Amino acid sequence: TPPPVSTNEFVVGESTAGVGTAEWVAGPWQQCSTQCGKGVQVRDVHCNTKHDEDCGALAKPEVSRACEEHGGCLWTPGEW
Numbered sequence: 810t811p812p813p814v815s816t817n818e819f820v821v822g823e824s825t826a827g828v829g830t831a832e833w834v835a836g837p838w839q840q841c842s843t844q845c846g847k848g849v850q851v852r853d854v855h856c857n858t859k860h861d862e863d864c865g866a867l868a869k870p871e872v873s874r875a876c877e878e879h880g881g882c883l884w885t886p887g888e889w
Contacts, residue, residue: 831857831863831867832856832857832864832867833854833855833856833867833869833870834854834855834856834857835852835853835854835870836853836854837852838850838851838852839852841877843878844878844880844881844882845879845882845883846877846878846879846882847875847876847877848875848876848877849873849875849876850873850875850876851872852872852873854869
């Protein structure tokens, strides 16, 4: 499990014994959306309470970012 990113207190149900820490949990980045050129990577980011509103006051980590891949590019020589 990835380490928590930010924290905030929450109460589970009616019991004060259920006080815990609400945290954004960021999953791993997926592969770039393209194999040649500019694309996007995405990841799952959710509140550990299963209710994103519990983490609403906290800065949410990015769920997407730009990426660039060149390993899948096929270069075909053309005529001069």
